[in-house]
Amino acid sequence: MDASQILFFLSAVLILVSAIFVVTARNLVHAALWLIATLFGVAMLYVLLEAGFLAVVQVVVYIGAIAIMFIFAVMLTRRDLLSQTSQTNANWPIALGVSALSLAGVAFIARGFGFSLDRVPAPVPADSLERLGAALVSPEQFVLPFEVASILLLAALVGAVYVAMNKK
Amino acid sequence: MIPLSWYLYLSAALFAIGLYGVLARKNAIAILLGIELMLNAANINLVAFWRYTDPAQMAGQVFAIVVFAVAAAEVAVGLSLVISIYRARKTVIADELNLMKW
Numbered sequence: 233m234d235a236s237q238i239l240f241f242l243s244a245v246l247i248l249v250s251a252i253f254v255v256t257a258r259n260l261v262h263a264a265l266w267l268i269a270t271l272f273g274v275a276m277l278y279v280l281l282e283a284g285f286l287a288v289v290q291v292v293v294y295i296g297a298i299a300i301m302f303i304f305a306v307m308l309t310r311r312d313l314l315s316q317t318s319q320t321n322a323n324w325p326i327a328l329g330v331s332a333l334s335l336a337g338v339a340f341i342a343r344g345f346g347f348s349l350d351r352v353p354a355p356v357p358a359d360s361l362e363r364l365g366a367a368l369v370s371p372e373q374f375v376l377p378f379e380v381a382s383i384l385l386l387a388a389l390v391g392a393v394y395v396a397m398n399k400k
Numbered sequence: 401m402i403p404l405s406w407y408l409y410l411s412a413a414l415f416a417i418g419l420y421g422v423l424a425r426k427n428a429i430a431i432l433l434g435i436e437l438m439l440n441a442a443n444i445n446l447v448a449f450w451r452y453t454d455p456a457q458m459a460g461q462v463f464a465i466v467v468f469a470v471a472a473a474e475v476a477v478g479l480s481l482v483i484s485i486y487r488a489r490k491t492v493i494a495d496e497l498n499l500m501k502w
Contacts, residue, residue, distance in 0.1 A: 234401065236402055251418070251437050252417060260429055264433065270414075271436075271440065277410075277444055280402070281450075282451065283450070283461060293472060294471070298475050302433065305429055305479040305483060310492070319425060319427070320425060321425075321426050330420075334416055335412055335415075342405060353404075353452045354455055354456075356451070357455065357456050360458070374459075381465075384473050388472070388476045391476075392476040395477065
């Protein structure tokens, strides 16, 4: 077992344990803080996969913006679920069954996939960040999805402001 | 050396946990937290397949960045909806939001 495998196990344990706390924590502020731990573990995986830019974006956008927005939303709503009532609805055994079934299904598909599951990864080119930037704005590659994502963000910004606006 | 299958199993487990959160939690904000977990599971898969197939092609990373943008948009609109509903109905419990159910 080499160093990268140990790092993988560390981040996998961090991701799975904190994800379980995200879906079971009674206090939603705690759930949002556990979500930050999960997102940090995913950023560690991106570093292991040699996608350094995505790791930075994960920390800045997901932890710095999205998780903080969750904490704000939790604080702006009433803490009426902190009392003795259950945090889960009446269908939680079905939900557990469905998610276990989906886990089994995806694992089964991954096993039966015609893809060599233990192939050795090719070396990442040294200019991968330049390639990523060029791919995002090159008309032959991904400029259209990039622009559509920009329009989507703008529309979401305007929509979020309009929906949350106090109309009185 | 980490086999690709480890990443796939990890993201399958993360997806299943997020799915449980979406289906079982009462609080609307907690449901959005579960959706974030599922989006992250998809992103792990995208980046792992990018790394293990052809790292010179940037399609996997570009797709992951688009997922980031979609996640940010989804959270902004979702949380503003939750806050707006909370202002009108004084609740964020998804079971009690049955105004459009007949």
